[in-house]
Amino acid sequence: MAAFGGLFWRDLRLALRQGGDTGLVLGFFVLAVILFPFGVGPEPAILRRIGAGIIWVAALLSALLSLDRLFESDYQDGGLDLLALSTLPLELAVLAKCAAHWMATGLPLALASPVLAIIVNLDLGEIGILTASLLIGTPALSLIGSVAAALTLGARRQGVVLSVLVLPLYVPPLILGAGAVEASMTGIGARAYLLVLGALSLAALALCPWASAAALRQAVE
């Protein structure tokens, strides 16, 4: 357990101190959302209608951009080989790294989303649901992304292959997350969407570390 905590804090400190990785991801998130009012026009009704979807898509892309640093630097400098040899099971190591990745990207994204939600004209209740959906859904993004990041270690044109693998897998959280806000707009209530989204995150929490660890073992073989 000490090894788990050590790895978690090491990754978190690296992410927060190393050249503002978190800041860059947040900056990309904000810029991607701000582009849309220029593209579709500043009409408040239209922005309100598509706002939650825009913010969720921007969050997916931001998470995607940050995935390559999940294992890549450890793979390059040989730290991954040491992790594979250590007594900490590789599945738990993946879990620690995903938790640190979520703290450094998913959580800031969710916390920044209320500001962006005001820009796209969502009202107070919808802002709460959007933030809740991001808080519940972003762990799944980190976990699912870890599988693809582990699979593409050492690949040619890693970034492109990574996006091709990850984006189809990100469709279910996107549908549920943006659907939650839309359901509360139309009066159906967001509860069911948020519950299924939570189930998705929990399933990812249970399954993805196994797949990532299997992929990592092949990468360091």
Added chain:
Amino acid sequence: MINWLANPARFGRFSARTLPWFGWGAAAVLAVGLYWSLVVAPADYQQGDTVRIMYIHVPAAWMALSVYFFIAVASAVALVWRHPFAEIAARAAAPIGAAFTLICLATGSLWGRPMWGAWWVWDARLTSVLILFFFYLGYIALVNAFDDPSRGGRAGSVLALVGIVNLPIIKFSVDWWNTLHQPASVVRIGGPSIALAMLVPLLIMAAGFCLFFVALLMLRMRTVLNERKAMALRVSAGTAALQTEPEPMPSMKTAAR
């Protein structure tokens, strides 16, 4: 049978003998099936002649799912028993499966235009099949992304197993959500709800698609095996030449001058 065939030399002999049978068999069955479904089979009382798109669309959809399942099983075998032959089979099947999925999507789109009034609707069945298509593309991209082909094969195997979560979603999408796409009408509890006059040509077409898949798969696997053999021959010839003739050949010197 699988164990017996999982030997490249034996597979080579076996496939050389049976490939023409599968190939010509597929052509014959598909010819009969096409004639039956496009000419003999009755038109639908609601959809008219557009229903004939079904005879391509449905077998292609079945094959899209089955080929992915085949890839996943072969990948599991490759991961568990480290058998390189399973990896070759999975890798050879992927582009065929992607093509079947594309045929399924394209014919479905052509069928949707007159029936639903739209080329594409974002319903659960269509979306999940589209995601299956992206899985095929991702698998092909990942397998070919490594300088070391065996590393690509193993990464692809893990991906294929991850992607299998999509198969039940596709199969049951028409039951779980209330969608525009019609529910299952052939494989269902209480027997098929489709008329026998349409079921028979549909099954013939499905058999033709299966034979076609087996023939293509054998052909592609033979190609991969031959490529590896050629590579091995070239490598051994190269090392032999290096060992016997360390100095460059005189003709090359004159050419350089």
